[in-house]
Amino acid sequence: MxxxxxxxxxxxxxxxxxxxxxxxxxxxxxxxxxxxxxxxxxxxxxxxxxxxxxxxxxxxxxxxxxxxxxxxxxxxxxxxxxxxxxxxxxxxxxxxxxxxxxxxxxxxxxxxxxxxxxxxxxxxxxxxxxxxxxxxxxxxxxxxxxxxxxxxxxxxxxxxxxxxxxxxQESSPTPVRVFTDDYPFNIGKAYSVKDGTDATIIATGYMLTEAIAAAELLEDEGLDVGVLDMCTLKPLDDAAIIEAARRTGAIVTAENASIIGGLGEGVAAVLCENLPAPLVRVGIEDEFSQSGLITPERDDLKIHFGLRAEDLVVSVKVCIAKKERSRCRD
Amino acid sequence: MSEKIFCGKCDMLLYFGEELKRRLYMRAIPSEETVLGFYGNVCPRCGGALSEQTVNVVVEGRAKHGA
Missing domain, CATH: 3.40.50.970 (Thiamin diphosphate (ThDP)-binding fold, Pyr/PP domains)
Incomplete structure (x- = not known):
């Protein structure tokens, strides 16, 4: 756990x-x-x-x-x-x-x-x-x-x-309750849901649910992955992004939105200008949405776009491999 | 360039947007003083007094010649 x-x-x-x-x-x-x-x-x-x-x-x-x-x-x-x-x-x-x-x-x-x-x-x-x-x-x-x-x-x-x-507003899929009632929300500040050492998933909106599940799956495989909740998409919490990169050296962004112009690109800009680190952007590729069956039990679009926890697990492993490769080059 | 104004006591973000002194054409918000006035000079979160001495102003953007 x-x-x-x-x-x-x-x-x-x-x-x-x-x-x-x-x-x-x-x-x-x-x-x-x-x-x-x-x-x-x-x-x-x-x-x-x-x-x-x-x-x-x-x-x-x-x-x-x-x-x-x-x-x-x-x-x-x-x-x-x-x-x-x-x-x-x-x-x-x-x-x-x-x-x-x-x-x-x-x-x-x-x-x-x-x-x-x-x-x-x-x-x-x-x-x-x-x-x-x-x-x-x-x-x-x-x-x-x-x-x-x-x-x-x-x-x-x-x-x-x-x-x-x-x-x-997320209408569907329905995320799980994550925070306690005394959670100290602050516009412009990210919140560290879980600290890690091998990589950090920076998630926004519904994808926090999947990021938490992914971190648990990865822990079962011996990987210690942090999860950072980025509720404010503008202005981004640059300091939290840089700190996550400094601490873990590998960043995966997770959003159920287009990866163009979204969280991933924002994080990429912060990293490139401050502390370059291996990055994998998980989101929806350059395409429009689809229609599909969406119920609490089954979400066709989450599967279609590859946004399940299991998909995030793959991206985290790819990112950690990138980190290892860049260390070898050094 | 963008500007952020935070309450110096509780760190609440009070303003985010264009750098105020660079707004050449739009004068709806002419100064930091006006921004604090929107809140009645009291932080809505912690109740602390807001003045130019009690807030933190952060201006971000690319450094330029002569700036």
Missing amino acids: AKFNEHIQLGEPVLPAKGIEKALQAGALKDQRIIALLEDMGFPGIDWWTENMPERMVEVGIAEQNGAVVAGALAAEGFIPVLYSFLFANVGRALNQVRQSILVDRFNVKIIGREGAWGEVGISHNTIEGVGFSRVLPNLIILNPADVVEAEKATEAMLQYHGPVLLR
Whole structure:
């Protein structure tokens, strides 16, 4: 059994959306400036909002470009709009409006992007390229929580922070509960789930579940592999990445998103400029998502894209072999 | 160049974005003082007083000639 750090207590699968709902409701009760901005896609805990705060819900319909402009205008008047829809729509379709009406003036708008990875809605809505097209936007913080607890903490921190934030919501597959209730979440700070000496898996979002399982499988084979949770995809925690490379000398990144423009490329840039180390990027290659059967028991897309713990095990071994080869050359 | 402003007491990230003094065209956020004002000059996490003396400002980017 692998030894995990403080604040880790593995549990059953729970939808991260539950944590987002809880934090949004608590935030709305505390701060009257928070407005739910809907784009014909509901809202986390919509029944609670309809019953308790109907005057603080604005439905803009399937008009996401308009939604981004309305959000910017509400923020300019001192409100804190929470814009909720599919990531391909509320940022992807409205990219120009998000850029011009929210980010340029750094308005205090919160965006929750559903199906930032994939869900049952299929290829048209699964936005695996969403992290890539969002990371290039200045002034935007990007959060990608790994479980229900981190989703709640990240949503709470998002509402506390003054400025634009994108929160990528995992809809499926459902990650296991990883963190304890007193887990100290901090925007921009990675959290070491497990220390290791042979390699480090830097995981984000759902892939933390698979990274933990991979580290346990590797321990059975005598390899001591660390796991670093990188919830904040922008700005990345450069210091934690460099420290992981210094300590283990081999880095594997894990994301259920395109490897282009995502966590892997961000980590690669940090390593190349500071402490070059062997790296393997695990994610989705240069392709669009697919439609597939997704249930708690079976996730066709996770298998299709090679994102299971067993796949990560192979990548960690490849990375450790790269490290050994580079030592031989030295 | 990007800039980060952290609470000096609890390390909460208070600002992340373009380096404030390099914003030539957009003046919605003209200074660090304005950013701290968004929080009422009180850290929302730890309750510590926020002033230019109590926060840590980090500017990151490529070093340039004359910078």
